[in-house]
Amino acid sequence: MTASRPAPDFVGYPEVRRGVRALLGSRAGVHRRPVPACPEWTVTDLLGHLTGIAERVLERHGGTVPPAPAGPLTVPELLDRWDDVGEDLDRRLAEAGGRSGEVMVMDAYTHELDLRAALGAPPPAEHAAWAPSFEVLVRGFSGSIAGRGLPALRLRTTGGSQRTAGAGRPTATLTAPAHELYRALAGRRSPAQLAGLEWSAVPGPWLPAFSWGPFTPPRSPGV
Known part of the structure; x- marks a missing residue:
């Protein structure tokens, strides 16, 4: 999206x-x-x-x-x-x-x-607010990764777009549908849901970085 x-x-x-x-x-x-x-x-x-x-x-x-x-x-x-x-x-x-x-x-x-x-309504297929809002989330998540001294992470949508979160060359990639990736960065996915996304490496080191600013992943599965 x-x-x-x-x-x-x-x-x-x-x-x-x-x-x-x-x-x-x-x-x-x-x-x-x-x-x-x-x-x-x-x-x-x-x-x-x-x-x-x-x-x-x-x-x-x-x-x-x-x-x-x-x-x-x-x-x-x-x-x-x-x-x-x-x-x-x-x-x-x-x-x-x-x-x-x-x-x-x-x-x-x-x-x-x-x-x-x-x-119970589906997310919009396209929305003018998605791209600029996603950029805000990526910047915040990037600061969380850097602040924790973690290696950079490549964020990739299944549609093919990608961003780098953190400083330096990414050492791993997180791939998800655009809506899922957005909800993950916005604190709407539990640690178990985050770990269940497609990672190119063990996700554990990066999971704490999903708590940043106003966002904290819920304990139970989010929606």
């Missing part, structure tokens, strides 16, 4: 919002459903997180967050608020250029995948 053409990192953000709205708009009564990839959250909690992140990033880019209605917001209200904030944010990120908003986009796309898993 890749973006159809190179694009600034923020370009996938509207597509995430559209995807989440489509998922929730076609499924009634799921607001209290748990999200296994985020064990303490329901669908509503996840959507509240996405909206809150957008509000904070908008303020950092000089925007004004609209006043929130009193009391807890419903899923439709959260979707509308996220779009209202997101449309302003899209313009500001476009003006900022570069890698502005890249972590926010990665977080949002990762949670779209969490939501899809919770609702």
